[in-house]
Amino acid sequence: AICADCHGDKGEGKSSLPKQPALSVPPLWGNQSFNSAAGMNKPEILSSFIFHNMPFDSPGLSVEEAVDIAAFILKQERPNRR
Numbered sequence: 001a002i003c004a005d006c007h008g009d010k011g012e013g014k015s016s017l018p019k020q021p022a023l024s025v026p027p028l029w030g031n032q033s034f035n036s037a038a039g040m041n042k043p044e045i046l047s048s049f050i051f052h053n054m055p056f057d058s059p060g061l062s063v064e065e066a067v068d069i070a071a072f073i074l075k076q077e078r079p080n081r082r
Contacts, residue, residue, distance in 0.1 A: 002055050003028075003069065011076065019057060029076030037081045046070040 006025045008014055013027035027033040034040045040049065051066035053059055061069070 006056055011073070017056065028073050029078050031079060033076075033078045035079040035081040041074065041078070043067070043070050043074060046073065 003011075006014060006017055007028050008025075010030075011028035011033075012030065013032070014025040017023045017025055040046050047063075047067045047070035050069050051059075051061055051063055054061060054066070054069075
């Protein structure tokens with residue numbers, strides 16, 4: 001539920017954040033998400049980003065939560081480019 005507030009129920013992203021309308025939210029998976037060659041496709045990079053920056057308005061996840069969320073995101077389909 002925390003991630004879905006900004007990234008949408010299906011990880012589709014949003015054109016703007018509720019409290020920051022000038023900022024868009026990227027999709028977490030699907031054709032418009034980062035591709036398989038992106039740095040965010042590496043578990044250690046994605047989990048570190050999540051740990052230090054999410055949720056956007058109040059970072060505070062545990063390391064375990066960040067790793068679990070990253071693992072879930074990386075299991076989803078995304079563009080394959082290498």
